[in-house]
Amino acid sequence: MSETMNLMPTDEQVEIASSSRAFLADRLPTSRIRELIEIDDHAGDPVDDKTWREAAELGWFALGLPEEAGGIGFGLADEAVLFREIGRSLAPGPYLSTVLGARVAAAGGADALAADLVAGAGRAGLAMPAGSSDLWVLDGGAHVLMVRPDRAALVPTSAIEALAAEPCIDDASRIARGRQGAYAPVAEVTAAQDPIHRRALVLSAALLVGMAEQCRDLCVEHASSREQFGKPIGIHQAVKHPIADMAIRAEAAWPQTVVAACAHDEGRPDADFHALCARIAASGAARDNAAHTVQVMGGMGFTHEHDAHLIVKRAAVIASTLGGDKALLAQLLAQPPA
Amino acid sequence: MRLSFSDDDVEFREQARTWLTEHAPSPADRPGSGPDMRTFDLEWQQAQHAGGWAGMDWPTEYGGRGATVTESLIWQEEYARTGLPGIDSRFVGLSHAGPTLMARATAEQKEAHLAPILRGDVLWCQGFSEPEAGSDLAALKTRAVVDGDELVVTGQKIWTSYADQADWQELLVRTNHDVPKHKGITWVICDMRLPGIEVRPIRTMDGHAEFCEVFYDEVRIPLRNIVGDVDGGWSVAMSTLSFERGTAFTVHQVQLAESVEQLIAIAHDRSDDHGRPLLADEELARALARARADCAALKAMTYMGVSRNAATGQPGPEGSMLKLRWSELAKQVSRIALEVFGASALSRSDRQAGSWVEQFLLSFGFTIGGGTSEIQRNIIAERVLGLPR
Numbered sequence: 001m002s003e004t005m006n007l008m009p010t011d012e013q014v015e016i017a018s019s020s021r022a023f024l025a026d027r028l029p030t031s032r033i034r035e036l037i038e039i040d041d042h043a044g045d046p047v048d049d050k051t052w053r054e055a056a057e058l059g060w061f062a063l064g065l066p067e068e069a070g071g072i073g074f075g076l077a078d079e080a081v082l083f084r085e086i087g088r089s090l091a092p093g094p095y096l097s098t099v100l101g102a103r104v105a106a107a108g109g110a111d112a113l114a115a116d117l118v119a120g121a122g123r124a125g126l127a128m129p130a131g132s133s134d135l136w137v138l139d140g141g142a143h144v145l146m147v148r149p150d151r152a153a154l155v156p157t158s159a160i161e162a163l164a165a166e167p168c169i170d171d172a173s174r175i176a177r178g179r180q181g182a183y184a185p186v187a188e189v190t191a192a193q194d195p196i197h198r199r200a201l202v203l204s205a206a207l208l209v210g211m212a213e214q215c216r217d218l219c220v221e222h223a224s225s226r227e228q229f230g231k232p233i234g235i236h237q238a239v240k241h242p243i244a245d246m247a248i249r250a251e252a253a254w255p256q257t258v259v260a261a262c263a264h265d266e267g268r269p270d271a272d273f274h275a276l277c278a279r280i281a282a283s284g285a286a287r288d289n290a291a292h293t294v295q296v297m298g299g300m301g302f303t304h305e306h307d308a309h310l311i312v313k314r315a316a317v318i319a320s321t322l323g324g325d326k327a328l329l330a331q332l333l334a335q336p337p338a
Numbered sequence: 339m340r341l342s343f344s345d346d347d348v349e350f351r352e353q354a355r356t357w358l359t360e361h362a363p364s365p366a367d368r369p370g371s372g373p374d375m376r377t378f379d380l381e382w383q384q385a386q387h388a389g390g391w392a393g394m395d396w397p398t399e400y401g402g403r404g405a406t407v408t409e410s411l412i413w414q415e416e417y418a419r420t421g422l423p424g425i426d427s428r429f430v431g432l433s434h435a436g437p438t439l440m441a442r443a444t445a446e447q448k449e450a451h452l453a454p455i456l457r458g459d460v461l462w463c464q465g466f467s468e469p470e471a472g473s474d475l476a477a478l479k480t481r482a483v484v485d486g487d488e489l490v491v492t493g494q495k496i497w498t499s500y501a502d503q504a505d506w507q508e509l510l511v512r513t514n515h516d517v518p519k520h521k522g523i524t525w526v527i528c529d530m531r532l533p534g535i536e537v538r539p540i541r542t543m544d545g546h547a548e549f550c551e552v553f554y555d556e557v558r559i560p561l562r563n564i565v566g567d568v569d570g571g572w573s574v575a576m577s578t579l580s581f582e583r584g585t586a587f588t589v590h591q592v593q594l595a596e597s598v599e600q601l602i603a604i605a606h607d608r609s610d611d612h613g614r615p616l617l618a619d620e621e622l623a624r625a626l627a628r629a630r631a632d633c634a635a636l637k638a639m640t641y642m643g644v645s646r647n648a649a650t651g652q653p654g655p656e657g658s659m660l661k662l663r664w665s666e667l668a669k670q671v672s673r674i675a676l677e678v679f680g681a682s683a684l685s686r687s688d689r690q691a692g693s694w695v696e697q698f699l700l701s702f703g704f705t706i707g708g709g710t711s712e713i714q715r716n717i718i719a720e721r722v723l724g725l726p727r
Contacts, residue, residue: 002344002345003344004340004344004346004408005342005347005644006339006340006648006649007339007641007645008642008645008646010339216723220723220724220725223725224724224725231726234719234726235727237715237716240715240716240719240720240725241712241716241719243719244714244718244719244722244723245715247723248659248662248718251642251656252632252635252636252639252663253635254642255641256634256635256639258339258638258642259634259637259638259641261339262342266340266342268342274634276631277630277634280627326624329623329628329631333602333623333626333627337599337602
């Protein structure tokens with residue numbers, strides 16, 4: 001019998017998840033993330049070159065790149081499995097824009113740049129529109145990835161005028177505001193060639209799902225062990241019901257992300273519809289779950305010492321990419337029914 | 339991970355769709371209640387049986403189709419496209435009492451009851467809830483004492499769907515008051531025509547009367563109708579849970595997604611009092627877009643549940659999550675529908691709005707019946723997440 005619909009991970013995907021999880025726990029535990037982000041205030045690389053290159057050696061930036069472009073040639077679903085783990089770990093760094101930047105560079109004929117990005121020798125940041133000609137640049141290095149529904153391009157960071165760093169809500173992310181100068185991309189692809197916007201929706205959804213799941217797990221652990229009045233606080237429905245809702249939000253967002261990735265990998269006509277749904281479900285799940293996590297943790301959740309705020313902030317950053325829910329909901333409504 | 343179905347499953351879908359197109363009755367012809375509804379539903383079950391489509395999840399040894407869980411999913415999806423309500427009045431027989439009998443009944447009991455359920459000869463109802471035993475089902479008090487070779491039952495059940503139309507009832511009674519509450523319950527097959535049974539329909543907020551109260555005054559049920567042991571009924575009642583394959587809400591889920599698409603189309607075409615398209619209202623547009631995304635995610639959850647079930651043969655955490663998510667979402671969508679129709683939604687007979695008004699009223703029951711949202715959250719928190727009780 002031939003293969004049929006199955007959203008469960010393959011053995012290979014289970015391996016991708018467990019090996020990346022082990023790497024992240026070893027190299028970028030939240031204690032290390034705290035050291036990195038406190039080296040200097042809102043400047044410098046939020047992740048060091050050595051760790052970034054190690055991630056490259058694991059094939060993270062080559063995973064979904066076609067073999068003829070020097071990649072490993074896996075599918076978007078495999079990449080989503082990896083990005084879910086990156087999201088869960090809160091690892092800082094421009095994974096999304098570097099992975100997709102390498103695709104744009106390879107497809108646009110900038111072979112040397114593609115090779116650099118894949119090897120972890122370079123990084124690409126992500127441009128986010130901010131009014132007419134202003135834009136924000138999130139993280140990155142010598143290049144910036146610009147993504148629109150119909151096309152994507154890599155531009156040199158130096159081509160962005162009056163670029164000035166500003167303190168980011170998320171200590172582990174870097175943002176700078178600038179003005180788009182003359183549009184002179186080093187590489188450009190249309191959505192028909194390679195739907196980078198769709199890929200970005202799915203991979204950012206996977207990052208957000210990882211965060212939503214991490215929130216759920218932190219809250220289950222805390223509500224089971226923290227005692228007040230001689231009992232674990234999780235016996236109270238006022239505490240356990242919001243955690244059940246957190247679980248449902250995560251349990252809905254991950255399957256939808258898998259559906260979107262598979263729809264893309266299998267060349268289905270409703271892939272954009274599903275990618276938008278995935279990202280909308282995941283951004284809601286991550287932000288709502290993070291907000292509830294602060295509440296469940298009580299006073300500790302409001303401190304800088306506790307990790308809850310790291311998730312609130314990272315979720316806010318990732319959820320604002322690609323125009324955020326406001327733009328994405330309008331795009332979804334404009335789609336034909338799936 | 340894979341979203342596309344196999345060639346075999348695609349062919350199965352084609353066959354199901356073709357058969358349903360040719361044989362399914364029109365939903366508009368279905369009477370809303372009473373003996374006419376009973377006749378309509380049983381004839382439809384008989385047609386499915388004659389066509390070889392009855393009992394999709396029933397094993398072949400009991401005359402079922404013995405379908406894979408993926409085929410079952412496909413059948414539900416195609417069935418939903420007919421616009422007919424799901425399993426509805428046939429639910430208890432096909433998906434609750436029937437599977438319970440398969441798991442726990444004697445050969446004679448199975449022989450007597452399973453085939454008539456599958457063939458569409460009889461309707462079953464469920465005598466579980468009582469006025470003082472709702473979410474806390476094991477607190478039930480309907481008393482039964484053994485007298486000779488009969489069980490004599492006195493008490494009251496409530497929220498029994500279609501009790502006025504059913505032939506048989508899966509009935510939980512208290513046979514022992516001297517033990518912890520879960521250990522004194524007996525599961526018995528009750529003939530609804532027995533003397534001493536009185537059924538009173540309950541009119542609900544939508545104006546209809548699907549639910550009933552059932553009163554038992556020294557009703558004498560043969561001991562041979564007991565399934566499992568006397569006082570062993572709690573485990574019998576719980577045995578049905580393992581029959582759940584994660585597709586119980588598929589028809590609801592598909593029809594909800596379809597109604598969201600209809601609302602989007604209506605909001606696209608209709609204008610407000612100032613002549614602007616309804617979709618120009620950003621709040622409404624966003625609510626509809628979110629509902630679209632939520633429906634897609636609900637379907638994805640269903641697919642994940644089916645995938646997990648196909649891999650493990652076990653029900654996953656989705657059952658309670660799907661029920662909770664679907665019911666809450668159905669309420670939200672009904673609210674949006676009222677926004678879309680404006681003042682027309684005050685009329686229950688408005689040509690366009692009428693059916694949405696009915697759905698709005700009905701939707702209040704979705705988060706209560708079959709385990710309230712609060713109970714579902716307890717189940718998810720305690721049984722899925724392992725939070726303390």
